[in-house]
Amino acid sequence: MQKLNWRRIVLKVGSALIAPDQDGCRSRYLLTIAQFIVRCRSQGIEVILVSSGSVAAGAHLFPATQERTVKMKKAMAAAGQTEMMAMWDRFFDFPSAQILLTHGDLRDRERYQSIRETVFTLLEHGVLPIMNENDTVTTDDLKVGDNDNLSAMVAAAADADALMIFSDVDGLYDKNPNLHDDAVLLPEIKSIDESIYAMAGCATSAVGTGGMKTKIEAAEKATSHGIVTYIINGFKEQTFTQLLEGKNPGTIFLPYEKPMQEAVHWMTHTANEQGEVVVEGSYDESLEGETGCIRGDEIVAVHGEFAVGDTILVRSNDGTRLAKATANYSSCLLNFIADNEQSEFSDKMQDSIGPVISEKDIALLEKS
Ligand SMILES: Nc1ncnc2c1ncn2[C@@H]1O[C@H](COP(=O)(O)OP(=O)(O)O)[C@@H](O)[C@H]1O
Ligand SMILES: N[C@@H](CCC(=O)OP(=O)(O)O)C(=O)O
Numbered sequence: 001m002q003k004l005n006w007r008r009i010v011l012k013v014g015s016a017l018i019a020p021d022q023d024g025c026r027s028r029y030l031l032t033i034a035q036f037i038v039r040c041r042s043q044g045i046e047v048i049l050v051s052s053g054s055v056a057a058g059a060h061l062f063p064a065t066q067e068r069t070v071k072m073k074k075a076m077a078a079a080g081q082t083e084m085m086a087m088w089d090r091f092f093d094f095p096s097a098q099i100l101l102t103h104g105d106l107r108d109r110e111r112y113q114s115i116r117e118t119v120f121t122l123l124e125h126g127v128l129p130i131m132n133e134n135d136t137v138t139t140d141d142l143k144v145g146d147n148d149n150l151s152a153m154v155a156a157a158a159d160a161d162a163l164m165i166f167s168d169v170d171g172l173y174d175k176n177p178n179l180h181d182d183a184v185l186l187p188e189i190k191s192i193d194e195s196i197y198a199m200a201g202c203a204t205s206a207v208g209t210g211g212m213k214t215k216i217e218a219a220e221k222a223t224s225h226g227i228v229t230y231i232i233n234g235f236k237e238q239t240f241t242q243l244l245e246g247k248n249p250g251t252i253f254l255p256y257e258k259p260m261q262e263a264v265h266w267m268t269h270t271a272n273e274q275g276e277v278v279v280e281g282s283y284d285e286s287l288e289g290e291t292g293c294i295r296g297d298e299i300v301a302v303h304g305e306f307a308v309g310d311t312i313l314v315r316s317n318d319g320t321r322l323a324k325a326t327a328n329y330s331s332c333l334l335n336f337i338a339d340n341e342q343s344e345f346s347d348k349m350q351d352s353i354g355p356v357i358s359e360k361d362i363a364l365l366e367k368s
Contacts, residue, residue: 004246006161008046008123011037012151012218015207016168017234018053018084022206025057025080025087029234033166034091036240037128041094046123048158049096049130050151051088054081056207077135088130095127100134104142106153107271109309116157146210152221152229153270159262163222164243165215166234168205171251172212176201189253192220219253221269226259228252260363267324267363271311275304275331277356278315279322293355293362294325296337296346306331314357326361328354 017029037047055073058080062072085098099118105111122129133143133150144150148165155163173183179201189196200212212231219229232239232250242249260268278301279294300317307330314323329337334356337346350356 004040004043004045004244006040006045008048008158008160009040009162009164010048010050010151010155010158010160012050012147012163012165013052013234014147014165014167015053015056015209016205017166018051018087019056019059019080019207022056022059024060025053025083027087027091030087031091032237032240033234034088036243038092039244041128047128048119048123048154048160049088049128050147050154051084051130051132052147052209053084053207054078054132054135056080057084057087074136081132081135084132085130092128096130097122097127099129099131101131101144101150101154102134102138102142103144103272106144106157107311109266109271112157112266112270119154119158146214148210148214148218149221152218152227155222155227156225156262156265156269160222160227163218163227163229165218165229165231166239167215167231168208168233168235169231170233170236170249171231172196172199172216174199176204176212178204186251187248189219189251192216192223192253223253223255224260224269225262225265226255228255264363267311267326268365271324273304273313273324274306274310275302275327276313276315277302277334278317280317293359294357295355296334296350299334299338299356302331302334302338304331312357314362321365323365324363325357327356328358328361329356 011033013033017033018025020026020028037049040047054077058076058078061079062076066072089096099115101115105115119129131154133147144153151163151165169177170185172186172189174186175183177183197213197216200216203209203211215231219231222229230248230250230252239249277299279298280300294314306312306327308327310327311324312327313321314325316322337356340346
């Protein structure tokens with residue numbers, strides 16, 4: 001058997017594989033995935049599992065006649081999560097660990113670093129991290145909402161080499177193969193643009209979330225961090241044999257040749273903005289000048305409430321999203337600076353604290 005040259009991989013398993021009959025967890029497909037994990041580990045590859053399926057696994061514990069409200073789904077997730085963990089754990093003779101996250105955890109830089117440290121420590125000690133969104137505690141504001149995007153954030157946080165999204169289709173087709181008989185499988189995607197998103201439809205199974213759109217979003221997040229991404233069919237045993245032979249059994253998304261640095265990637269793809277500053281001028285004038293930083297006299301307006309260290313959006317006064325950045329000042333202080341740009345106090349403050357946004361804390365966005 002060929003030795004794969006990955007050091008660390010993230011596997012994402014969709015709900016349809018966990019609970020194919022929508023009647024609790026089933027080992028039918030998970031056994032093959034578990035064997036794949038064991039074989040990867042025996043080749044020295046570190047594996048992180050992102051497992052969906054807590055809602056699907058817990059659904060059978062609640063009356064089918066009752067409406068599936070948000071609170072009902074949260075209860076299903078809480079109950080199904082333990083069933084699912086017990087199922088995974090049964091397959092392995094090495095320990096596994098449960099990590100439940102929300103977007104609120106990932107977008108906070110300190111908590112993000114803490115998650116990274118925990119994952120690295122588990123891997124170092126041979127423990128398999130099994131991750132899922134903490135559905136029971138999420139709110140609209142705090143959730144990632146789908147495990148495709150979550151798995152890409154995890155892959156970036158863990159500095160993985162590959163992300164494998166195991167789903168119920170062979171890969172990305174030019175249109176939804178469950179609705180169109182003439183859909184064609186696309187084996188390789190070199191770059192992701194609007195034409196790729198245009199092919200993606202919604203989930204057609206009763207348990208999936210996001211369909212292909214969220215998988216392409218995940219591929220975009222991962223490949224921009226240099227992580228090769230696959231969408232593959234987890235129902236088929238030959239998928240796993242082919243992967244171990246170094247073949248592509250589905251769709252492969254090639255990584256960017258010049259991946260983003262970890263901190264810039266986090267700011268662009270994981271953190272979301274707590275507020276925004278509007279600056280005068282265009283993309284090139286404001287952000288690619290000699291200093292690469294923004295001073296108070298360039299600020300036209302400040303929107304929202306944010307604290308030092310929060311991620312903010314920098315927008316030009318024509319509406320263009322220029323960059324995401326870490327705020328060196330609170331919104332309260334920035335409002336003062338914007339209103340008193342000529343004051344000696346503002347100048348003194350910036351001389352001692354530094355620019356409003358410094359060059360090292362900024363992630364330029366594509367012109368849009
Ligand atoms: N262009 C496409 N190519 C492949 N599948 C697609 C496409 N557009 C929509 N889909 C749908 O996406 C589904 C997979 O997404 P989803 O149900 O969310 O899976 P999972 O639970 O594995 O995340 C497929 O079963 C299919 O119905
Ligand atoms: N966190 C949810 C899964 C959400 C989700 O993205 O599901 P899926 O589209 O099946 O990967 C759960 O455990 O039920």
